[in-house]
Amino acid sequence: MTTPSAQQPGRLDPGPAGIASERRRLTNLAYRLLGSLADAEDVVQETYARWYAMPAERRAAVVSPGGWLTKVAGRVCLDLLGSARVRRERYVGEWLPEPLPDRAELVGGRVGGADADAVDPADLVTMDESVHMAFLVVLESMTPAERVAFVLHDVFRYPFPEVAGIVGRSPAACRQLASSARRRIRTARRPAAAEHHASLVREFRRAWAAKDIGALVGLLDPAATSTPDSGGLVPAVLRPVVGSEAIARGLAEVREQQPGVELLERTVNGQPGLVARLDGVTVSVLAFDVADGRITRIWAMRNPEKLRAWTAA
Structure with a gap:
């Protein structure tokens, strides 16, 4: 179930171009974790803001900038998921994940016919089975820790020791969280041709x-x-x-x-x-x-x- 654009990052250029190249992967991660394109955009901006808030010498000392960005984005998403329950208690009616169009259906290269040279966030999300609406709805039924552990490991192929650093639990606990989430997915999904x-x-x-x-x-x-x-x-x-x-x-x-x-x-x-x-x-x-x-x-x-x-x- 690996997302094509979401393989673990290797060593990348810590300069602006290299950091900007991580936007697609971070948006893919945040959208799957939050079910909201607007919230995913906010997470990516917050992640970049934290990166550039560090002194230049500290940024240069980061061995894996891509890994650092993923860790921060994952933790920001985990915090948002923790507060989502309270926010959704105030939501009028049922809350559903935000639906996204296929890239080919975006208007003029950017939704709404805006500047075609600009990249729309909807164009950054890889349309695979991990964004099917049924899949996202099942993710909504999970605890924040289950959702983060499962998406990071099963979809983005992060090893459990790295997942543990984001979730704040032991690798063994994260393995159990992902296993529990996997059972929910198997029980709920009956894909058709x-x-x-x-x-x-x-x-x-x-x-x-x-x-x-x-x-x-x-x-x-x-x-x-x-x-x-x-x-x-x-x-x-x-x-x-x-x-x-x-x-x-x-x-x-x-x-x-x-x-x-x-x-x-x-x-x-x-x-x-x-x-x-x-x-x-x-x-x-x-x-x-x-x-x-x-x-x-x-x-x-x-x-x-x-x-x-x-x-x-």
């Missing part, structure tokens, strides 16, 4: 566009769950909707209320998903989980603050 996933999402889009409740029910697992995240910023149900019939009727109501919504098939966190646009503005991004030929989970991002990577010019 990519082609089957795409065909189900395509059929779902057509049925939704046609307001065909019967077809929608047939595509959904009877015990399917649809989880919205609006942050209380737009009208939406605040709790998960359970059951194929209830989900299908709710989707039909949405089409009745917003007949002008355009439904587009797009890649969401590396998997087939849907984007809903109204008057050219993205109002919702849907990710899906599929098992046994049916859609079992829908995650619907409605919070406009988490849709900035999908904003078209």
Whole structure:
């Protein structure tokens, strides 16, 4: 499950160019740990700020600048994860990880049609199975220490002695944390073939566009769950909707209320998903989980603050 851009760093140039080259790896790490592109950006900036706050002679003495940056970023993420529970108690409705588009779907080289020479953070995240929405949702169920130990070791291939230095526990304890996290992943994930996933999402889009409740029910697992995240910023149900019939009727109501919504098939966190646009503005991004030929989970991002990577010019 190693992230292609996330192999352990070797010796790199401690100058500005070498340090800047670590941004992609740090963003990949922070996004997987936090499930938020905005928070990942903040972590990377904080990590760089701490690096440049050190006297030049101390920076020059660092044997592995890449390792130093990873250690700091990991600890900042661990602190943020520790405080996230309190912050999410104040969050209106359900909290979901921030969905990201595929690189090919970024507008003009930078989301929102901005300067094409600038690098958008969404373009820095490698779209592999460790950013699939189902995977990120399982990570959300873990303790901060479990999540950090698992992601650093299983995804980024850091040895447990180095993970221990970030988590603040012994290598043996980190090994146990990662093992516990691994069991959660195995229990929760039932990946479908990519082609089957795409065909189900395509059929779902057509049925939704046609307001065909019967077809929608047939595509959904009877015990399917649809989880919205609006942050209380737009009208939406605040709790998960359970059951194929209830989900299908709710989707039909949405089409009745917003007949002008355009439904587009797009890649969401590396998997087939849907984007809903109204008057050219993205109002919702849907990710899906599929098992046994049916859609079992829908995650619907409605919070406009988490849709900035999908904003078209």
